[in-house]
Amino acid sequence: MKSKRFMVLAVLSMTLMLWGCGKSSSPSGGETSVLDGGAGENATELSYWTFVELHGKHFETMLQKWNEANPDRQIKLNVTVMPYDDMHNKLSIAVQTGQGAPDIADIEVGKFPDFLKGTPQLETLNDVVEPYKDTIVKSRLDLYSKDGQIYGLPTHVGATVAFYNTEILDQAGVDYTKIKTWEDYKKAGIQVYEKTGKYLGTADTSAVWQSAMMLSQQRKDFTDDAGNPVVNSPELIKGLGILKDLQESNVVSTIAGGQPDTEEAYGEFNNGNYASAMMPLWMMSRFTNYMPDLAGKIAIAPTPVIEEGMPRSYGGGGTGTVVTKTAKDIKLAKDFLAFAKLSLDANIQIWNTLGFDPVNMDVWEMKDVTHNPENQFVKYFKNNPFDVLNEIKDEIQLIKSTPASPTINNVLCTTTLNEIFEDGKDITEALNEAQKQIEQQLK
Amino acid sequence: MIRKFIYSQKTAPYVFVLPFVLVFLVFWIYPLGNSVGMSFQKMTLGQGAQWIGFDNYVKLMGDGVFLKAVTNSFVYMVLTLVILIPFPMLFAVLINNKLMWGREFFKSAFFLPALTSVVVAGTIFRLMFGEMEGSLINSFLSLFGIEPIKFLKGQVTGFIALLALATWRWTGVNMLYFLSGLKNIPEEYYEAASMDGASAFQKFTRITVPLLKPTTLYVVTISIYAGLAMFIESLMLWNGNNSPKNIGLTIVGYLYRQGIEKNEMGYAAAVGIVLLVVALAINLTQLAFTGMFKKED
Numbered sequence: 001m002k003s004k005r006f007m008v009l010a011v012l013s014m015t016l017m018l019w020g021c022g023k024s025s026s027p028s029g030g031e032t033s034v035l036d037g038g039a040g041e042n043a044t045e046l047s048y049w050t051f052v053e054l055h056g057k058h059f060e061t062m063l064q065k066w067n068e069a070n071p072d073r074q075i076k077l078n079v080t081v082m083p084y085d086d087m088h089n090k091l092s093i094a095v096q097t098g099q100g101a102p103d104i105a106d107i108e109v110g111k112f113p114d115f116l117k118g119t120p121q122l123e124t125l126n127d128v129v130e131p132y133k134d135t136i137v138k139s140r141l142d143l144y145s146k147d148g149q150i151y152g153l154p155t156h157v158g159a160t161v162a163f164y165n166t167e168i169l170d171q172a173g174v175d176y177t178k179i180k181t182w183e184d185y186k187k188a189g190i191q192v193y194e195k196t197g198k199y200l201g202t203a204d205t206s207a208v209w210q211s212a213m214m215l216s217q218q219r220k221d222f223t224d225d226a227g228n229p230v231v232n233s234p235e236l237i238k239g240l241g242i243l244k245d246l247q248e249s250n251v252v253s254t255i256a257g258g259q260p261d262t263e264e265a266y267g268e269f270n271n272g273n274y275a276s277a278m279m280p281l282w283m284m285s286r287f288t289n290y291m292p293d294l295a296g297k298i299a300i301a302p303t304p305v306i307e308e309g310m311p312r313s314y315g316g317g318g319t320g321t322v323v324t325k326t327a328k329d330i331k332l333a334k335d336f337l338a339f340a341k342l343s344l345d346a347n348i349q350i351w352n353t354l355g356f357d358p359v360n361m362d363v364w365e366m367k368d369v370t371h372n373p374e375n376q377f378v379k380y381f382k383n384n385p386f387d388v389l390n391e392i393k394d395e396i397q398l399i400k401s402t403p404a405s406p407t408i409n410n411v412l413c414t415t416t417l418n419e420i421f422e423d424g425k426d427i428t429e430a431l432n433e434a435q436k437q438i439e440q441q442l443k
Numbered sequence: 444m445i446r447k448f449i450y451s452q453k454t455a456p457y458v459f460v461l462p463f464v465l466v467f468l469v470f471w472i473y474p475l476g477n478s479v480g481m482s483f484q485k486m487t488l489g490q491g492a493q494w495i496g497f498d499n500y501v502k503l504m505g506d507g508v509f510l511k512a513v514t515n516s517f518v519y520m521v522l523t524l525v526i527l528i529p530f531p532m533l534f535a536v537l538i539n540n541k542l543m544w545g546r547e548f549f550k551s552a553f554f555l556p557a558l559t560s561v562v563v564a565g566t567i568f569r570l571m572f573g574e575m576e577g578s579l580i581n582s583f584l585s586l587f588g589i590e591p592i593k594f595l596k597g598q599v600t601g602f603i604a605l606l607a608l609a610t611w612r613w614t615g616v617n618m619l620y621f622l623s624g625l626k627n628i629p630e631e632y633y634e635a636a637s638m639d640g641a642s643a644f645q646k647f648t649r650i651t652v653p654l655l656k657p658t659t660l661y662v663v664t665i666s667i668y669a670g671l672a673m674f675i676e677s678l679m680l681w682n683g684n685n686s687p688k689n690i691g692l693t694i695v696g697y698l699y700r701q702g703i704e705k706n707e708m709g710y711a712a713a714v715g716i717v718l719l720v721v722a723l724a725i726n727l728t729q730l731a732f733t734g735m736f737k738k739e740d
Binding site: 089096 | 685
């Protein structure tokens, strides 16, 4: 009798323990850290949500400076980092219901239009942008605006460049500086595959970086001038056709994770399985943080083009930081935000901490900042990214962000690109279906 | 005065039932009614809702992604019925057998997965079925000389992974239902059957299965609903709601995508109502078929 009771108790306690371990720990999920940046007791506590850990680091730097410069308006920042989809979904619910939203939040450019639907539940930022308007690339502000009202502050330009693993290229006897067109790229890729068995590049299936690159080179976009989706354009068919041909020649291949900016892909690149990536400049910070084995081996160059003379870059990705309508101290949040993202100092820090190409393009000319030998990015990469940036400065195209963009991204990244590169579906057919699906979704 | 009212013979029953009725009204009827209402509206952020009649439903009919989600949920439901009814029943019978040793151990072992967090389990299964050579299943297959399979990128292979997760998790629960059902079958029936010379198989098909009917019906009913409404397993396995080519998208997954990711609450409500109607239709049909609504003789 006694042993039976003991057994029951033991099983019960084990069950309870396992049950308890199963529940999630923090209320909103994600990692939260409190930055006080030297703030005193009267500091206002503001909460900030982001999906990129590194953005939090930048805010930490700016927080210190703000608190020093504004001793009577000090801030304590609660930074919460959540995975991409998670953060946006939670923010969406919070903003819709008016409950539990942070004071400041990052919203990625691909999701931004969803938050601008109807009456945006975000504060307009025109007044705090005014002092900095002349120094910032306007098209980057346009991405986060609606009807002339600015709702989000940009983080960077995101100019797309090519990242080459020179170690693999040297083994194959390829000189990356000679690669100007996709024809050159193909020849180089065949050589790389024959000599080393590695792929020169990726065929992205879960992101539209390459599709946007091909479109912008032909001076086109996913949408027409009126903002209507047109994914089955002859230009995109041509662009994807080039990539498909490269895939069939073993120059590029699909990658675990679907695109270079995923955890699985970092591992693949770090292990030297792929020799190049066509990504926006912010990919640099992924290299330094997640691919330590490649230090000193990666060179940056303009992307190959379909025909020489075509523009060699476009602004890819982007994060607009917003102030929600339910923010505790709206004026303080707005002022701090503008300080942290638009001031000259902020732009210098965005380069120093995050390795991003700042929206204040005056910084691009400041040699002591961009070529600072102590900068971790200058140390990591074989050549200086700003040398490349200044070369392509006037060629950076804009891929518009429209209300149709999230749907376009979703359909292409979930279905179409997989069909083309994994299943070998005919490109024109796949894009026609995508167009139909997008139009149906937007009805 | 009030005391007399509450304790009186006539009103006491109503007082006892009142808490349940209140909870039912607030947490069941009100959201249901609200959802039905929302499905006929278009809701935009910050602005009011507009009544648009059947537009949402018409849009649903032409929506290829929604149809894909319905197909996925349906196939998943049928497959879980095929796997998660016969096998747990078999296991229950085996465990219930007099000759079985370690009975309690097996009961606990089978039931344990149901106690784990779906989030953790889904993540582990995602890593197990990863597409690279080092992942568990692929390294196992390589022992047989089979090339690594990109499990989570294909429809059939994706479902294999999904069903593996579901089977691992729910076999124990269904098995326990059947075990308790078996307890209600008197021993004498089996003894009488043995005396009449019945084989084990005949005992199973002629005694066990018919007398387990109420339990089986219950398990089928909840499995039909659970299969159609599955969401978290798919979410964890594909690390988000966006599986390649929507192979893992379920009805609730589509509801989540429209309602929360895209702020289209009216459309999402319509998806939810369709789920309700479909589940209700299937369950009522199967219950009617199996004689649930026949009057007792």
